[in-house]
Amino acid sequence: MKTFFSICLVLICSCAFAQSNPAPFKKGDRVAFIGNSITDGGHYHSFIWLYYMTRFPNERIDVFNCGIGGDVAEQIYRRLDDDVFKHKPTVITLTFGMNDSKYFEYLNTDPEEVKKQAVKTSYESFVKIENRLKAMPNVKKVVIASSPYDETVKLPNNYFPKKSLTMLEIANFQQQSAKNNNWSFVDFNRPMTALNISGQKNDSLFTLCGGDRIHPDNNGHMVMAYLFLKAQGLAGREVASISVDAASRKLLKAGNCAVTNIAATSRNISFDYLANALPYPVDTAPRGWGSKHSQAEALTLIPFMNEFNKEMLQVKNLSAQKTYTLKIDGKQIGNWTGAQLADGINLATLRSTPQYQQAEAIMLLNEERWEIEKRFRQYAWMEFSALLPRGLLFKDDEATLDTLQRLAPKDWAINGNLDNYKKARFPEVRTAWEKEIATLVNEIYTINKPKKRKIELIAL
Numbered sequence: 001m002k003t004f005f006s007i008c009l010v011l012i013c014s015c016a017f018a019q020s021n022p023a024p025f026k027k028g029d030r031v032a033f034i035g036n037s038i039t040d041g042g043h044y045h046s047f048i049w050l051y052y053m054t055r056f057p058n059e060r061i062d063v064f065n066c067g068i069g070g071d072v073a074e075q076i077y078r079r080l081d082d083d084v085f086k087h088k089p090t091v092i093t094l095t096f097g098m099n100d101s102k103y104f105e106y107l108n109t110d111p112e113e114v115k116k117q118a119v120k121t122s123y124e125s126f127v128k129i130e131n132r133l134k135a136m137p138n139v140k141k142v143v144i145a146s147s148p149y150d151e152t153v154k155l156p157n158n159y160f161p162k163k164s165l166t167m168l169e170i171a172n173f174q175q176q177s178a179k180n181n182n183w184s185f186v187d188f189n190r191p192m193t194a195l196n197i198s199g200q201k202n203d204s205l206f207t208l209c210g211g212d213r214i215h216p217d218n219n220g221h222m223v224m225a226y227l228f229l230k231a232q233g234l235a236g237r238e239v240a241s242i243s244v245d246a247a248s249r250k251l252l253k254a255g256n257c258a259v260t261n262i263a264a265t266s267r268n269i270s271f272d273y274l275a276n277a278l279p280y281p282v283d284t285a286p287r288g289w290g291s292k293h294s295q296a297e298a299l300t301l302i303p304f305m306n307e308f309n310k311e312m313l314q315v316k317n318l319s320a321q322k323t324y325t326l327k328i329d330g331k332q333i334g335n336w337t338g339a340q341l342a343d344g345i346n347l348a349t350l351r352s353t354p355q356y357q358q359a360e361a362i363m364l365l366n367e368e369r370w371e372i373e374k375r376f377r378q379y380a381w382m383e384f385s386a387l388l389p390r391g392l393l394f395k396d397d398e399a400t401l402d403t404l405q406r407l408a409p410k411d412w413a414i415n416g417n418l419d420n421y422k423k424a425r426f427p428e429v430r431t432a433w434e435k436e437i438a439t440l441v442n443e444i445y446t447i448n449k450p451k452k453r454k455i456e457l458i459a460l
Contacts, residue, residue: 022184031090031091032093036098046367048229064087068381073125082384093144096146133183134181147208149167159213219294244269245315252314275450279311310346315457321337330454369441376433381417382421401422
């Protein structure tokens with residue numbers, strides 16, 4: 001575990017000091033995450049937004065998934081106006097490289113030649129994107145080096161030797177561009193590669209990059225969210241912290257919260273607690289098509305709970321050997337000794353607290369939002385990947401549908417997106433989906449306000 005942490009943190013810090021780190025998002029920001037299928041079908045942007053939903057409940061931001069499966073830099077360039085800039089973003093994050101770095105070509109051609117041509121093509125397309133972004137001086141830009149292609153995991157499929165080196169070359173020009181333009185840069189590639197290699201020392205099948213070496217599962221996306229939030233300088237920002245002296249009935253510390261009405265007897269102590277944030281709810285279920293791992297599984301790999309999710313309760317001068325029952329709003333949470341309470345307990349690790357349950361509802365609403373947004377990404381794939389090359393962008397008429405239905409039997413991607421397209425081609429359907437998302441986000445920013453809680457510690 002310590003090896004994992006140390007490798008990851010050293011790499012993060014080495015990247016951080018070489019480059020301008022992204023500033024934390026601020027109230028009113030509209031953040032567009034541009035990428036390929038890793039962004040399209042992934043959760044890292046959703047996990048990042050969940051942090052802001054719970055940690056900054058009064059500072060609403062809006063986040064937009066602008067990933068499309070299979071995209072290379074040239075395809076991203078072609079859809080900037082119709083798929084990204086339409087959201088009027090104040091912050092744009094850009095990642096690409098997985099598809100730009102090629103696949104089966106490594107099996108039939110000299111890998112060095114593949115790398116040379118792939119990097120050249122990707123760079124030339126990126127320069128077009130770069131020029132468009134330069135023309136938007138009021139929009140903050142964050143370039144992200146892609147999550148890695150895991151070349152070292154001992155899986156039988158999708159092995160393309162030296163593809164990972166091409167991805168690093170692309171990451172290098174991405175980082176250099178960010179430096180030249182005074183944009184921010186975040187590296188997913190090197191820290192995740194280090195975690196993969198470290199984990200594979202004990203388990204040759206370990207990977208954060210899914211069963212195909214390419215697409216991170218939820219645990220990988222949580223690592224990506226952690227790396228991004230850490231680059232934003234948010235590590236160490238507590239949910240809240242309380243320190244109370246039971247003997248004197250005095251408040252010793254109230255970090256990011258208010259503590260009032262302290263009362264104590266020889267057997268118990270109680271007070272009112274109003275935090276300014278909610279604990280971060282970590283999902284224990286695999287989410288998304290084909291997922292096998294949960295967000296929570298990443299917690300064994302990264303110090304997220306220690307750095308980002310501390311809601312500390314400390315009560316001093318209780319009887320060290322006695323056991324005390326913790327109740328919050330009359331609900332029994334658990335038992336701890338006076339000595340343990342003097343050291344402090346992290347309430348954010350306790351899923352049964354009322355405040356965690358409040359946050360979990362937000363997590364599930366955010367997941368519903370993600371599911372609906374995914375329909376828009378399927379529609380975007382059909383428009384920009386299937387219809388644009390055929391001169392049918394946004395036609396969405398019966399003739400276009402007929403064309404797609406003829407192509408579907410021989411094209412698995414068109415076939416897989418066809419049912420969604422049959423619905424999404426109608427503007428009335430898309431409008432209804434947009435309203436659903438707006439309702440969910442509005443509800444999240446209504447119920448995410450912390451409530452005053454009654455905390456009691458009662459000696460058994």
